[in-house]
């Protein structure tokens with residue numbers, strides 16, 4: 001038999017029944033469980049106050065957990081904390097480097113803080129600054145970098161310790177689309193080179209563009225988890241309820257691409273692709289002798305959640 005290392009098969013992140021109650025009594029996490037596969041690009045979506053930063057804070061050891069467990073590549077965060085920490089790179093939401101230092105020095109000094117000697121840190125800094133498209137800015141005062149450059153510098157800094165798991169807490173909140181795209185490009189490169197990435201964001205568009213898998217967190221609970229594709233497919237379905245006059249036929253019509261069910265003797269429930277023409281449904285009903293008295297849309301829990309997440313309600 002080939003030797004098998006349990007660590008090789010371990011998820012990049014494994015969270016089980018994680019709970020966090022802050023000192024003021026706020027229950028920020030109410031039993032969160034999730035798995036992130038090695039090599040994944042994973043999005044954690046949720047509205048304000050959902051618990052995203054708390055979760056990330058616990059994983060990066062900035063916040064103590066109340067109960068539950070967290071493993072990073074099979075390494076338990078509580079019992080083997082420093083080992084687990086070495087596997088993680090964190091990009092915080094706020095810019096927190098010294099604006100009066102040069103990017104090159106920021107990176108080399110950061111590595112030094114993690115015990116990486118200067119001779120090693122120098123070439124590493126060059127490599128990371130190049131990847132972040134900042135090499136030509138290596139020797140400027142950081143204060144003079146644009147907003148997008150500052151954020152790329154934060155990513156380059158986090159990569160100095162060669163983390164296997166890179167975690168970003170809303171790296172693009174409040175920044176314009178061009179800056180976001182710049183960051184996306186760098187993050188894609190990092191992920192393609194083998195680093196697992198977890199990103200928290202308010203933007204569905206961002207998760208959609210970058211991530212393969214996602215979890216949606218709301219009020220401290222995971223409300224949805226799975227592949228991005230599956231979730232988008234779900235969002236593409238529209239649901240209707242029809243009130244029917246008279247008797248329903250024993251055999252309901254089959255309408256290709258839709259799911260039709262009788263809720264009771266005078267109500268039908270239909271799910272259909274958003275792009276489909278409702279007239280096809282009306283024609284099929286008529287052919288089957290079904291007379292519609294009224295119809296209404298079913299509220300879609302997931303969609304309502306997304307409306308809140310993406311702030312479309314305010315825009316509408």
Ligand SMILES: Nc1ncnc2c1ncn2[C@@H]1O[C@H](COP(=O)(O)OP(=O)(O)OP(=O)(O)O)[C@@H](O)[C@H]1O
Nearest residue numbers: 022024026028046047048049050051052053054055
């Ligand atoms: N240090 C703290 N002490 C007390 N309560 C806190 C603390 N940090 C966060 N909370 C509360 O915990 C809940 C979750 O907050 P958290 O910052 O994790 O949410 P979030 O999803 O990151 O939100 P946002 O999108 O606004 O960043 C909120 O109700 C918040 O007020």
Ligand SMILES: [Mg+2]
Nearest residue numbers: 052053054170
């Ligand atoms: Mg937050």
